Structures are given as structure tokens and as C-alpha cells.
Amino acid sequence: MRIPFIKMHGLGNDFVVIDARETALPVSPARAAALADRHTGIGCDQFIVLEPSDQADVKMRIFNPDGSEVGACGNASRAVGLLLGGERAGRTRIETGGGLIEAQATDAGIAVDMGAPRFDWNAIPLAYAMDTLAMPLAWEDLENPVAVNVGNPHAVFFVPDAAAVDLARLGPIIEHDPVFPERVNVNVASLVGPDHLSLRVWERGAGLTRACGTGACATAVAAMRRKLVGRSVTVDLPGGALRIDWPEGGHIVMTGPATTSFEGAFDDALYPL
Numbered sequence: 016m017r018i019p020f021i022k023m024h025g026l027g028n029d030f031v032v033i034d035a036r037e038t039a040l041p042v043s044p045a046r047a048a049a050l051a052d053r054h055t056g057i058g059c060d061q062f063i064v065l066e067p068s069d070q071a072d073v074k075m076r077i078f079n080p081d082g083s084e085v086g087a088c089g090n091a092s093r094a095v096g097l098l099l100g101g102e103r104a105g106r107t108r109i110e111t112g113g114g115l116i117e118a119q120a121t122d123a124g125i126a127v128d129m130g131a132p133r134f135d136w137n138a139i140p141l142a143y144a145m146d147t148l149a150m151p152l153a154w155e156d157l158e159n160p161v162a163v164n165v166g167n168p169h170a171v172f173f174v175p176d177a178a179a180v181d182l183a184r185l186g187p188i189i190e191h192d193p194v195f196p197e198r199v200n201v202n203v204a205s206l207v208g209p210d211h212l213s214l215r216v217w218e219r220g221a222g223l224t225r226a227c228g229t230g231a232c233a234t235a236v237a238a239m240r241r242k243l244v245g246r247s248v249t250v251d252l253p254g255g256a257l258r259i260d261w262p263e264g265g266h267i268v269m270t271g272p273a274t275t276s277f278e279g280a281f282d283d284a285l286y287p288l
């Protein structure tokens with residue numbers, strides 16, 4: 016069977032999106048990983064499957080290129096908001112594994128209500144109780160991260176110069192540390208101006224990406240909790256900038272672009288379950 020797909024991205028974090036609301040597409044970790052492969056498949060940072068939802072306009076399933084299914088993807092949420100916004104008068108409620116979120120087209124881009132961050136150690140989750148605003152741990156020069164869950168788990172390290180960190184080497188070590196039983200997304204961030212952060216992310220199950228929307232949300236709220244910035248910040252990533260707002264006691268709102276690259280179709284027999 017020929018399966019239509021849409022290739023999209025948010026700041027260079029790229030997705031293969033399948034609209035399976037009408038015709039179901041069986042997915043397995045092996046099929047997701049094969050489609051995401053940049054040499055032998057279509058190639059993407061995350062494979063996204065849209066399914067019917069009984070509590071929102073759509074259910075978004077998210078797979079990393081290693082085949083793992085995860086709870087949240089900020090950049091894909093904006094892409095899905097762009098894709099379905101026309102059908103939904105600009106506003107799309109999206110069910111994810113990490114909770115219900117809502118995307119809205121605005122003059123500044125697609126704004127997504129990403130819900131409330133969680134800082135409890137067992138919500139991250141961590142292997143044992145500890146202070147999540149300054150975890151008493153270090154991996155070489157990377158020390159005392161903030162741990163936060165924004166639908167998926169993040170460790171945020173504040174460093175003098177994020178560009179100088181050997182994230183390709185340290186990222187996988189931290190991602191797989193047993194202190195993070197569900198692994199972790201690894202963020203290194205520096206303050207580059209008032210309410211302005213620079214960020215690089217080693218994504219769990221994906222590696223270095225040009226942008227990570229949930230990483231930007233996690234880093235912004237971590238910086239707010241550390242009182243490094245105010246409640247509205249710009250986060251520069253290798254692929255471009257996102258605006259993150261987190262009003263006192265409220266939900267995180269991420270605003271930024273989403274883009275459609277091209278459409279195509281694949282033969283599902285070439286990607287067995």
C-alpha cells in the first residue's frame with residue numbers, strides 16, 4: 016500500500032508526518048527507525064503519526080530515530096498546528112503522551128500551550144530523590160543541572176559558553192546515566208543577554224539536532240526558576256530562535272515557525288513492522 020507523508024520542520028528539527036486519522040497506519044519501533052534512517056529511509060529527527068483522539072482534535076504519536084516512542088515534541092507540535100490549523104480555524108488541540116497541548120496560529124508564528132512543567136524528582140523521572148533545581152551530580156565540567164519534565168525529561172546545564180561544550184561526546188553519556196531511568200534530553204545553555212539564552216541539545220534517541228522545542232521550554236523555565244531571566248525569553252538554537260513565556264504558576268507558551276518541505280509517498284511493504 017502507498018502511504019502518503021508530509022516532510023516538515025521547525026527550525027531544522029525535521030519530521031516525517033503521516034496523517035493516519037482516516038486510514039490507520041500500524042507502527043512499530045522497527046518501522047519508525049527504518050523510515051527515519053537518513054541513508055536507507057526517508058530521513059528525519061522524529062517520525063510523527065497523527066491518529067484520531069476522543070479528547071482533542073488529533074492524537075500525535077512521536078517516535079525518535081532509535082524507534083523509541085516519547086511523550087512530547089515542541090517543534091512537531093508547531094508543525095502539526097500549521098498542518099491542521101486551516102481545518103481548525105487556526106487552533107488545534109493535540110493529545111500527546113505527555114498531556115493535552117494546544118497550538119494556535121499567531122502573527123509571530125505558531126504558539127503552543129505546552130502545559131505546566133514538573134520539577135518533582137519522580138516526575139522527571141530520576142532514580143532517587145534529590146534537589147532537581149541543582150542536582151548534586153557532575154559529568155566532567157557539566158555540573159548541577161536542573162531536571163525538569165515538560166512532557167518529556169530534560170537535564171539543563173548552565174555553562175559560560177554552550178558552543179564550547181563537547182556535547183557529541185558528553186550527551187550520550189548523560190542520556191544513558193542510570194540516574195535517568197527513562198534516559199534524558201541533555202541541554203547546555205548560556206546567558207547571552209537579558210532574557211536571552213543560547214542553547215544546544217543532545218536529544219534522547221536522536222542525538223544532536225538543530226533545534227529542540229521542549230529543550231527550549233525546559234531551559235527557559237529552568238533559567239526562570241534559577242532567577243537568571245524574567246518570565247519571557249528568547250532562546251537561540253543552531254536552527255533559529257524560539258520565544259518562551261511562562262507566567263507565574265501558569266503554562267509554558269512556545270512561539271516559533273513551522274515549515275512544510277515536501278510531500279511524498281512510500282510503499283509500506285518496504286518498511287516491515
Ligand SMILES: N[C@@H](CCC[C@H](N)C(=O)O)C(=O)O
Binds near residue numbers: 085089221226
Ligand atoms: N525534537 C523534539 C523532542 C523530541 C523527543 C525527544 N528526543 C525525547 O526523546 O524526549 C522537540 O522539539 O521538543
